[in-house]
Amino acid sequence: MKIPLSRVIFTSIFAILFFIGPFMPRYILFLINEILLWSIFAMAYDLSFGYAGMLSFGHGVFFGLGNYGAAILVKDLRMNLFIAILFGVILATIAGFGIGYITRARGTRGPQFAILTFIITVTAYLVSLTLSWITGGIDGISFATPTVHLGMWELSLSSWLVRYYFSLVAFIASFLILCRVKNSPFGIVLLAIRENEERARFAGYNTTKYAILAFAISALFAGFAGAIYGLEYGYANPTFFQVNISLNAILWSYFGGSGTLFGPIVGTVILLPIVDYISKHWAYYWIAVGALLIIVVIKFPSGIMGHLQELVHPSGEGRKEIA
């Protein structure tokens, strides 16, 4: 049996990431850690955006709920770390399911859907500021990073190396699961919905059900990223509810190639360090991010992975394996 090239590449990358950990300087560990966590978010985002064709500005809500859900359990209730993550993920999934349901079941599509998610995320941000007794208001809440109990080991997430491995495992798990979902019978129905929802219905699919489920799965992993992010850095903050979290994900997905398996990761790997660098040297770095987004959307509509596919297989042959 032929092993797909992409599988060889990714296994090698995972292996390298596992081994280089202890030899990396702190800044690089930090940077890879950020890339890993935000890649989870970008992959999750693209299930909704690139696959099911639902442009959401509201994914910050899911990241934020995961973030706060986990943080509150660890800080106030001194709960186990894994239970805390589970709680954050459940909160985000319920929200995703709910928002998916109230929008899609009523036939909300396209621009109307985007606007609704925008309103929801703005509302969630403002509410989170008001509920300062839970959220800590504009400063958010901070707490001592918890400890991972693994058998005889106690690994504190205050160590950069522990954070790094924790994120790596979370990333690989999310990556494998989301690849499975995107390559599944369910996954291709999402592409059908993105391409032509009416035709998909006339091919016998209850598209509303598929779209809501896709949105909920997307929210689940967005919440997962938020939960881990909060626990590793020991804080939760209302800024995560804001729309720019979604804008980042759009930028990464689009640049890497939305609607492809690896596009969102490629986009995050390339753009996150660049934006991080600019933000260190220029206070108005959002201008750069905005300009970048405009250039990418106009110049690279199918993203790096999309262009790569066209370069390697001009007639589209082999898309079955890659996309």
Add this chain to the structure above:
Amino acid sequence: MLKVENLSKHFGGVRALQNINLEVRNGELRGIMGPNGSGKSTFVNLITGYLTPTSGRIFFKGEDITTFPPEARVQRGIGRIFQITNIFPNLSVYDNIWIAVQSKNKKRSNFFINRNKLKDVESNVEEILELIGLSHKAYEIAKNCSYGEQRLIEIGIIMGLDPELLLLDEPTAGLSEKERNSVVKLIKDLARSKTIVLIEHAMDVMFSLAEFVTVFHEGKIIAEGIPKEIASNEEVQKIYLGEI
């Protein structure tokens, strides 16, 4: 197979269809013709669930499907080909057919198996690609195919859905002579195993395919019969000539 009783559809004050009674028998190739605006397409839209009727009822294999959503009708065996080509533009020809074939599979909404493991779907897709003559373009992106080829993809999608009742809404519209012939041939092949309702404006296509023809005019049925009878029907001639 298909039975409609007193079917009416009004758009505001416009009566697109008025009290249509019609029965299509199992295995029949029924033609529906009529000038533009006679209610043919409205009729198809009502049968497939794209529109809901103002009054009247629709039965499919004895079941009242009047209020069913489109996907439920497809699952019960009603398929359609659209008047305007209606495919998945940015997916490969292969995936276009795949989506249709997969919809009959029990695992169609499974989100945790690799879809390439559905070997029966795979072989069915390859079979259909062979039949519509697009095997060599399997991995071409659908929107890059010619108009005629896109029409064939559409027919391939229908084959993949494998409906018992098939509604064809002007399947040869806008095609070249050569493409038209290959579509007519495919319809003849399909007619061997399926019940077909063919909506067609072109009289030559209609008379070469249909066994029994119903003529619509201004939302009503004005004539029914075998092609020969219809061709010599004075009222039908008047309508068609009057249009020219």
